[in-house]
Amino acid sequence: MPKRYSSEKNFSTLFLVVLLLLTCGVFMNLKIATDRIMRKKVPGSSIIYLPKGEYLKFATFGYSSFLADMIYLWAIQYYSDYTIPDSYQYLEHIFTIISELDPQYFDAYDVGAFIAVYEAQDLELGLRILDMGLEKNPQEFWFPYIAAHYLQFIKKDHEMAQEYYKKTMSIEGYPPIVRRLYADAIFKTTDYKGAWQAG
Amino acid sequence: MKIRAIAFNTFREAIRDRILYLILFFAVVCIGFSRLLALLTVGDRVKIIKDVGLASLSLFGALMAIMIGTGLVYKEIEKKTIYTLLSKPIHRFQFLLGKFFGLVLTLFIMLLLMSIIFLGLVFFHTFKVEWQLLIAILFIFLELCLITSVALLFSCFSTPILSSLFTLAFYLIGHTAWGLEILIQKIKSGFGKALAQALYHFLPDLENFNFKTEIVHNLPIPPKIFLYSILYGVFYTLFVLILALLIFRKRDFI
Numbered sequence: 001m002p003k004r005y006s007s008e009k010n011f012s013t014l015f016l017v018v019l020l021l022l023t024c025g026v027f028m029n030l031k032i033a034t035d036r037i038m039r040k041k042v043p044g045s046s047i048i049y050l051p052k053g054e055y056l057k058f059a060t061f062g063y064s065s066f067l068a069d070m071i072y073l074w075a076i077q078y079y080s081d082y083t084i085p086d087s088y089q090y091l092e093h094i095f096t097i098i099s100e101l102d103p104q105y106f107d108a109y110d111v112g113a114f115i116a117v118y119e120a121q122d123l124e125l126g127l128r129i130l131d132m133g134l135e136k137n138p139q140e141f142w143f144p145y146i147a148a149h150y151l152q153f154i155k156k157d158h159e160m161a162q163e164y165y166k167k168t169m170s171i172e173g174y175p176p177i178v179r180r181l182y183a184d185a186i187f188k189t190t191d192y193k194g195a196w197q198a199g
Numbered sequence: 200m201k202i203r204a205i206a207f208n209t210f211r212e213a214i215r216d217r218i219l220y221l222i223l224f225f226a227v228v229c230i231g232f233s234r235l236l237a238l239l240t241v242g243d244r245v246k247i248i249k250d251v252g253l254a255s256l257s258l259f260g261a262l263m264a265i266m267i268g269t270g271l272v273y274k275e276i277e278k279k280t281i282y283t284l285l286s287k288p289i290h291r292f293q294f295l296l297g298k299f300f301g302l303v304l305t306l307f308i309m310l311l312l313m314s315i316i317f318l319g320l321v322f323f324h325t326f327k328v329e330w331q332l333l334i335a336i337l338f339i340f341l342e343l344c345l346i347t348s349v350a351l352l353f354s355c356f357s358t359p360i361l362s363s364l365f366t367l368a369f370y371l372i373g374h375t376a377w378g379l380e381i382l383i384q385k386i387k388s389g390f391g392k393a394l395a396q397a398l399y400h401f402l403p404d405l406e407n408f409n410f411k412t413e414i415v416h417n418l419p420i421p422p423k424i425f426l427y428s429i430l431y432g433v434f435y436t437l438f439v440l441i442l443a444l445l446i447f448r449k450r451d452f453i
Contacts, residue, residue, distance in 0.1 A: 023438040
């Protein structure tokens with residue numbers, strides 16, 4: 001290779017490397033600049049228009065559990081953002097989609113009900129989500145147990161709480177405290193004799 | 200002049216590729232399918248059509264760029280036509296740029312066709328031409344240019360299958376790299392944080408070209424971001440092309 005050609009090639013390589021580093025610096029700075037500009041977003045806008053889970057399941061090509069995970073993860077982020085107005089409007093829709101995509105998704109019902117009761121202050125919605133969980137997982141005592149808990153300690157509806165405790169006790173594996181809470185619910189309705197027998 | 204000749208030749212070669220028409224067919228089917236999806240939804244139907252339509256343009260455009268772009272240089276090497284080409288007074292940068300612009304032209308034509316069908320479908324539902332959708336389409340085109348340059352880069356040193364996988368990975372990283380920002384906030388200061396920050400700034404952020412949500416919801420977009428996003432696209436593409444050229448120059452074809 002002639003010496004002149006070789007030095008020309010080296011020079012052009014050096015020029016290209018410098019240009020490469022320069023463009024890298026420029027696009028990294030541009031990235032910082034674009035990050036500084038606040039873009040208006042509709043948080044969760046894409047999810048509220050999702051079709052029902054039963055239709056969506058067809059489009060997941062067998063990855064319905066994966067999609068349920070993704071929507072669940074998204075929902076947690078979405079409901080952690082207190083700047084979103086009316087964010088609870090679609091709570092039931094979102095958790096219904098998750099339950100249809102993955103009916104055995106225990107945490108989704110539990111967390112969905114928790115958000116409904118404590119964040120959205122909608123106990124009825126929380127109960128609907130827990131009922132949905134029990135309907136799809138009849139072996140889980142947790143759903144009626146937690147529903148009874150909400151009714152007894154938040155709504156102070158001891159009669160309804162008794163019904164849910166009864167459902168809990170009809171499922172194997174419930175903890176001993178359920179019987180005592182059931183007795184307490186009966187006690188609160190001033191049926192002392194019944195409370196004594198239940199406990 | 201030489202770049203233009205190579206570009207037109209690449210364009211002529213690309214539009215003869217049957218896979219291009221297969222992807223175009225699926226893209227049109229998908230745009231049409233948005234009408235069916237709109238019937239299943241609870242809420243605004245036109246929104247679904249716009250969302251699915253724009254997603255189809257972006258996704259199938261990217262597929263076209265990947266499927267054709269990854270074979271551009273490799274095919275020339277495989278068929279040994281590159282020996283004839285490079286023995287002529289053509290610089291390697293002219294060859295690469297010609298290939299790049301040829302594919303960009305092909306993608307422009309394909310995107311134009313898909314956009315006409317998509318805008319027609321939206322018009323059929325709203326009875327008005329929604330020009331603001333063109334902004335989203337313009338940025339999809341910019342994204343496709345960047346993907347083309349990446350496909351070309353991998354095509355310079357790898358087989359089409361591997362190049363397709365790498366470019367697909369680039370596309371996925373580009374659309375999920377924003378998640379690093381959340382990670383950076385949660386990492387304590389130190390080497391890990393510095394590394395995450397460096398990666399965050401270096402990795403492609405294809406979300407800079409994503410104005411689909413804002414356009415569909417008619418949200419105000421700061422005009423400054425258009426300029427920055429265009430410049431970001433241009434400089435990132437330039438960066439990848441220079442990298443491709445550096446690698447291509449190292450290859451021995453004599």
